[in-house]
Amino acid sequence: MDMAFPLTIADRTIETGPQLLELIIEDTGAGGGTVVKGETPPTWIVKAQEQGSLTTVEMRGLAAALIQRGLPASVSVGARLAMVLGDAELGPLLLHALAGHDVGLLLALDPLDQERSIEDTLLRASAEVVDASDPDLREQLLTGLRNASLPEVEVDILLRFGDTEQIRRWLPAIFTEALDVPSVAPFQEASNRSPEIAKAIDDALDALPPEIRQRVDEQLGHSR
Missing domain, CATH: 1.25.40 (Serine Threonine Protein Phosphatase 5, Tetratricopeptide repeat)
Structure with missing residues (x-):
């Protein structure tokens, strides 16, 4: 994940990529609101990109890193960022995650939508992002x-x-x-x-x- 650090999100200064990933995972696990009040990670990450704290390329790299991480919280956020970006380059990565992540992860509930599994979230993201032609x-x-x-x-x-x-x-x-x-x-x-x-x-x-x-x-x- 090639990003420019330090990175400021709300009132937090993030020094490294692993620190950012852990912050996202912890906030997602808490249902959001621990980094930016009333917001889940997909929302505050997109706002950071819109405000110039993250470039589109950096957000794409962040989405890729999250999708590949073997945790429900990270995959949940990564899939949502992929949908926001609508970047077909992330399509094969989403499909690879569906094929490569273990069954326990895929069947786990999406922490950002308890009505869906992680597999459902990945598939819905894939349907929007993958170049189906x-x-x-x-x-x-x-x-x-x-x-x-x-x-x-x-x-x-x-x-x-x-x-x-x-x-x-x-x-x-x-x-x-x-x-x-x-x-x-x-x-x-x-x-x-x-x-x-x-x-x-x-x-x-x-x-x-x-x-x-x-x-x-x-x-x-x-x-x-």
Whole structure:
């Protein structure tokens, strides 16, 4: 983590990278508020960048270091910083964290959102950051989303970027999980990508069991 020190955050002077990492981890574990009153680390880190205390390059390096650290608190903050940055260069690192961190870490609750696991947070960050137009990265991302049962995120990536084989393979499974269709627009936009994609979507819907197909048809406004 190549950063210029000392670094001033609120009324604290931070002398080293490890000191900054520990401060972030401790504040996250406390639910925020110990460094800047009423703020969690992602908020005060972004403010530090906006105020010129951190450069964008330094914040990217900080996000990378946090994502790779094997603690729920660090991964939680690193994933959120990656989403703020929206930097596709961090995409492979997020996917590597999903593959490389141990199961205990991935299944741990996200200290900044007790309704999600660390795995969920990493996957949601990956969905926003990964360059899903890259076939290899898209396959890794879709596989992770399928295994974690995040169909609402999965269907978004699948319809915007999936190829015909991926749509035929995964779309029926997504609807079998009783996912409600939020809007017909993503399906129309996906169908407009190419005739092959449109046919793949129709084939995937046709492959559904009758009772599920009826529900999906009603949501999409289809008559079959």
